[in-house]
Amino acid sequence: MAKLSLLATLLTVFFIPSSCCPDEQRQALLQFKSNFYSFFISNSSFDSSTFGLESWNSSLDCCAWERVVCNTRSPLKPVIALNLDSIVLMQSSEPMLVTSSVLTPLFRVKSLMLLDISSNYIQDGIPRKGFANLTKLVYLDLSQNSFNGSIPLELFRLSFLRYLYLSSNSLEGVLSPEVGYLQNLRTLRLDENFLGGDIPREIENLTKLQNLSLRHNEFSGGFPSSVLQLKELEELDLRENLFSMQIPGEIGKLSNISTLALGKNKLTGVIPTSVQNLSKLETLELENNMLSGEIPSWLFHMKALKNLFLGGNNLTWNNNLKIVPECMLSKLSLKSCGLAGTIPEWISTQKSLDFLDLSNNKLEGFFPPWLAEMEVGSIILSDNKLTGTIPPRLFRSLSLSVLALSRNTFSGELPANIGDANEIMILMLAENNFTGPIPTSIANIYRLLLLDLSGNRFSGNTFPAFDPEALLAFVDFSSNELSGEVPVTFSRETKILALGKNNFSGSLHKNLTTMSQLEHLDLHDNHISGEFPEFLSEIPTLQVLNLRNNSLNGFIPDTIYNLSYLQILDVSSNSLVGSIPEVLGDLIGMTETPNTLSSVSDVFTFSIEFNDLLVNWKNSIQGLSSHSLVIYSLLDLSKNQLSGEIPASLGHLKDLKVLNISNNKFSGSIPESFGNMDSLESLDLSHNELSGSIPQSLSKLLQLGTLDVSNNKLWGQIPVGGQMNTMNDPNFFANNSGLCGMQIRVPCPEEPSPPKTQDSERKETWFLWEGAWIGFPIGFFLSVLIIFLTGYLVPAPPPNRRRQRRRSISNFY
Numbered sequence: 001m002a003k004l005s006l007l008a009t010l011l012t013v014f015f016i017p018s019s020c021c022p023d024e025q026r027q028a029l030l031q032f033k034s035n036f037y038s039f040f041i042s043n044s045s046f047d048s049s050t051f052g053l054e055s056w057n058s059s060l061d062c063c064a065w066e067r068v069v070c071n072t073r074s075p076l077k078p079v080i081a082l083n084l085d086s087i088v089l090m091q092s093s094e095p096m097l098v099t100s101s102v103l104t105p106l107f108r109v110k111s112l113m114l115l116d117i118s119s120n121y122i123q124d125g126i127p128r129k130g131f132a133n134l135t136k137l138v139y140l141d142l143s144q145n146s147f148n149g150s151i152p153l154e155l156f157r158l159s160f161l162r163y164l165y166l167s168s169n170s171l172e173g174v175l176s177p178e179v180g181y182l183q184n185l186r187t188l189r190l191d192e193n194f195l196g197g198d199i200p201r202e203i204e205n206l207t208k209l210q211n212l213s214l215r216h217n218e219f220s221g222g223f224p225s226s227v228l229q230l231k232e233l234e235e236l237d238l239r240e241n242l243f244s245m246q247i248p249g250e251i252g253k254l255s256n257i258s259t260l261a262l263g264k265n266k267l268t269g270v271i272p273t274s275v276q277n278l279s280k281l282e283t284l285e286l287e288n289n290m291l292s293g294e295i296p297s298w299l300f301h302m303k304a305l306k307n308l309f310l311g312g313n314n315l316t317w318n319n320n321l322k323i324v325p326e327c328m329l330s331k332l333s334l335k336s337c338g339l340a341g342t343i344p345e346w347i348s349t350q351k352s353l354d355f356l357d358l359s360n361n362k363l364e365g366f367f368p369p370w371l372a373e374m375e376v377g378s379i380i381l382s383d384n385k386l387t388g389t390i391p392p393r394l395f396r397s398l399s400l401s402v403l404a405l406s407r408n409t410f411s412g413e414l415p416a417n418i419g420d421a422n423e424i425m426i427l428m429l430a431e432n433n434f435t436g437p438i439p440t441s442i443a444n445i446y447r448l449l450l451l452d453l454s455g456n457r458f459s460g461n462t463f464p465a466f467d468p469e470a471l472l473a474f475v476d477f478s479s480n481e482l483s484g485e486v487p488v489t490f491s492r493e494t495k496i497l498a499l500g501k502n503n504f505s506g507s508l509h510k511n512l513t514t515m516s517q518l519e520h521l522d523l524h525d526n527h528i529s530g531e532f533p534e535f536l537s538e539i540p541t542l543q544v545l546n547l548r549n550n551s552l553n554g555f556i557p558d559t560i561y562n563l564s565y566l567q568i569l570d571v572s573s574n575s576l577v578g579s580i581p582e583v584l585g586d587l588i589g590m591t592e593t594p595n596t597l598s599s600v601s602d603v604f605t606f607s608i609e610f611n612d613l614l615v616n617w618k619n620s621i622q623g624l625s626s627h628s629l630v631i632y633s634l635l636d637l638s639k640n641q642l643s644g645e646i647p648a649s650l651g652h653l654k655d656l657k658v659l660n661i662s663n664n665k666f667s668g669s670i671p672e673s674f675g676n677m678d679s680l681e682s683l684d685l686s687h688n689e690l691s692g693s694i695p696q697s698l699s700k701l702l703q704l705g706t707l708d709v710s711n712n713k714l715w716g717q718i719p720v721g722g723q724m725n726t727m728n729d730p731n732f733f734a735n736n737s738g739l740c741g742m743q744i745r746v747p748c749p750e751e752p753s754p755p756k757t758q759d760s761e762r763k764e765t766w767f768l769w770e771g772a773w774i775g776f777p778i779g780f781f782l783s784v785l786i787i788f789l790t791g792y793l794v795p796a797p798p799p800n801r802r803r804q805r806r807r808s809i810s811n812f813y
């Protein structure tokens, strides 16, 4: 880090122990400490020994305090560096926002050259006048706070400033032209703010700039030609902005550049040939733009090149090209670049390769033995046409941490030694043609976080028994041929367990509840028997519970009320009896969209230096919106033997989109309260014994697209108004006891006639049953089911959380 080396320089130049700092500076620092403490003393029980400021006390010379560096060469011994990063972070798990006024005393220490107050949850605007005082600053790090407002011009008048870090705040506005005053600036990092517009021309006045990062802002328009004047530039990071233009040929003038990262913009055109003049280029990151043309072979002759990311463009690959690389790559992404034929053999010459992404091409043939021997950290070959078995050699790797081979046609059994690869964190083998048992040795992979074996032909009734302390959070074995009892020995950390579409039988084991953080349990389409597993209500984190199409009997227990985050409950096609518990109407997850849900997708944002490997697992592939879990709140109790009246409390489920209680034995009338389910899009009450008339309140349901009340004993006028006027499919009203209305072109008599006798009506029901079935909204159900089966879908995390998670995940590396 630049700071460390700068500090080291400052220290070697200046630091001689035992000296005394100016009294007014010591007072200022003590004032700062006391301001800082006051935030916490008044607010919570706090432990002052955790701030890292314990040594700051009146009895000592401030040059000897921790986090303080003085210039001991100067007779006054002024304070020149303050390392105040992460003092709040160290303090609590539940961080408190500190206001920027806490910094005020520091602005009296005018001799400061280095000030780092990063990662402190400081909020409010950046104090303008204060920083105007610190004219000697060379290094200023304000990143990872909650500063808002615009960047004060005063910062740009600090003429000695060389390193400026403002990343991860909530700053706004266009970069000020005044930045041009900072003639000594060497590093400018403004990433993850919300800056927009064009990069100001004046940036070219920063002639000493070496590192420029404007990552994750909203800069748009043309590529700033002013940036091309920065001759000293070593690192240019403009990722995640809105730049839309061609990469200019003049890029070749940045002769000192070693990192050029332009990914996730809207760049068009070809990779300019002048790039080959960048003899120091180590990292070229152009992923996820709209670049086109053939990938130039000279890229592989650039001797310094180490990291090449070209995926996600409209680039093409000349499959006849014979490449003799002169570079030694450590990371290579050529995803969706049109590669065909076998995996290119020249890759085997890249002995230090650590990351290889060739997904979404047209590659065929076997998994190359040389690749299995190369000790690559991440191998991503999903969405190709590769065949054959996986060489056991691969799992003797000491480096393999990500293996993604989903959606190929690999076959055969998984090597029994798979558990030897104990660095694997992500193993995705979905939708291949693997057979045989799931190797029990997988349980030895302690760092495994995600295991997706779905859509294969795995069989047998032996399973890896994972350590409860393991990290494994996501398990998908669905759509295989597994049998025996449902395995329950997974990690306590498990968040998603998907075992649907197998041949599991027997009753569920209570040990399932050891997964006390489970959010998503999917066991549909198996042969699970026994009573409804009441113990599931001991897992209050459940958001999705799918037990569809099993052989469960017994009642739906009242304790289901404990599952307050439940958004999807599907127990259809079982043999459940009894009535619907009243408390089902209190399920908060279906009443209001909880926004506190933990979010699965952020776990898959791995920071791999210049490529955020965004393993979106299922949802990106399905092309579904990432909001689906929030959108879909579903309650499906259909095809059971449930009876009794429908509790009016169901009307509380304001967030419910789909309610299906068809094919049961419910009697009584349709509750008036159904008119309160504001979000309802589909309501299926068919094939029950409901009587009375359809409540007029249903016309309040403005989202309603499907209403099926067929095969009941309803009578009277079908309500009019709102969406009810569009419900004109007679099949959805068929086989009742005298419904009328304009929707089905049956005029209502002045005085509605009483229902017909039981006998004749039952006959009629039976008679027309087949016909009604044809009209059943199969398409709709199918689509909900597909969303359900494939949609392990979680809302995108708010930027702040994502950032933090990324930090913590990167600790795994």
Ligand SMILES: *[C@@H]1O[C@H](CO)[C@@H](O)[C@H](O)[C@H]1NC(C)=O
Residues within 6 Å of the ligand: 001, 002, 003, 187, 210, 211, 234, 235, 258, 259
């Ligand atoms: C500046 O960029 C170079 C080249 O990418 C890098 O090695 C160095 O660590 C960066 N310095 C800072 C302070 O970010």
Ligand SMILES: *[C@@H]1O[C@H](CO)[C@@H](O)[C@H](O)[C@H]1NC(C)=O
Residues within 6 Å of the ligand: 038, 039, 040, 042, 043, 096, 097, 098
């Ligand atoms: C306690 O913390 C809140 C913010 O979390 C802050 O607004 C308040 O000023 C603090 N109290 C004191 C006495 O500093």
Ligand SMILES: *[C@@H]1O[C@H](CO)[C@@H](O)[C@H](O)[C@H]1NC(C)=O
Residues within 6 Å of the ligand: 054, 055, 056, 057, 058, 059, 060
């Ligand atoms: C000041 O700090 C030093 C070192 O942490 C400690 O030894 C000393 O007792 C402290 N003095 C007071 C008055 O707190």
Ligand SMILES: *[C@@H]1O[C@H](CO)[C@@H](O)[C@H](O)[C@H]1NC(C)=O
Residues within 6 Å of the ligand: 104, 107, 108, 109, 129, 130, 131, 133
């Ligand atoms: C700037 O420094 C002077 C003298 O040390 C001090 O009086 C003043 O309060 C400082 N300004 C700010 C805004 O802190």
Ligand SMILES: *[C@@H]1O[C@H](CO)[C@@H](O)[C@H](O)[C@H]1NC(C)=O
Residues within 6 Å of the ligand: 123, 124, 125, 148, 149, 150
């Ligand atoms: C900055 O944040 C503070 C506290 O959250 C707020 O009062 C203030 O209005 C914000 N300023 C701007 C410019 O957004």
Ligand SMILES: *[C@@H]1O[C@H](CO)[C@@H](O)[C@H](O)[C@H]1NC(C)=O
Residues within 6 Å of the ligand: 177, 178, 179, 180, 181, 202, 205
């Ligand atoms: C930038 O440099 C130009 C020419 O050297 C000069 O005219 C202009 O005033 C400078 N702008 C700033 C903001 O320093």
Ligand SMILES: *[C@@H]1O[C@H](CO)[C@@H](O)[C@H](O)[C@H]1NC(C)=O
Residues within 6 Å of the ligand: 231, 232, 255, 256
């Ligand atoms: C490029 O970098 C080298 C050493 O890193 C330095 O000596 C030189 O001044 C820099 N500038 C240009 C324009 O080459």
Ligand SMILES: *[C@@H]1O[C@H](CO)[C@@H](O)[C@H](O)[C@H]1NC(C)=O
Residues within 6 Å of the ligand: 252, 273, 274, 275, 277
């Ligand atoms: C590369 O640099 C040489 C001289 O350094 C120059 O003649 C040539 O035009 C440059 N090539 C490109 C493609 O910019």
Ligand SMILES: *[C@@H]1O[C@H](CO)[C@@H](O)[C@H](O)[C@H]1NC(C)=O
Residues within 6 Å of the ligand: 290, 292, 293, 314
């Ligand atoms: C990709 O490039 C081809 C020609 O190479 C062009 O026909 C096609 O429209 C481009 N697609 C996009 C999305 O730009």
Ligand SMILES: *[C@@H]1O[C@H](CO)[C@@H](O)[C@H](O)[C@H]1NC(C)=O
Residues within 6 Å of the ligand: 409, 411, 433
């Ligand atoms: C899977 O393997 C079986 C033979 O083991 C073969 O019949 C079948 O065609 C394969 N399926 C695919 C999609 O390759």
Ligand SMILES: *[C@@H]1O[C@H](CO)[C@@H](O)[C@H](O)[C@H]1NC(C)=O
Residues within 6 Å of the ligand: 481, 483, 484, 503, 505
């Ligand atoms: C499913 O398991 C049952 C026994 O529980 C067995 O009789 C049946 O053959 C299995 N079906 C398949 C497709 O494996």
Ligand SMILES: *[C@@H]1O[C@H](CO)[C@@H](O)[C@H](O)[C@H]1NC(C)=O
Residues within 6 Å of the ligand: 488, 489, 509, 511
């Ligand atoms: C259930 O858990 C208990 C205690 O942890 C353990 O002894 C038992 O073997 C487990 N049973 C199954 C089927 O996993």
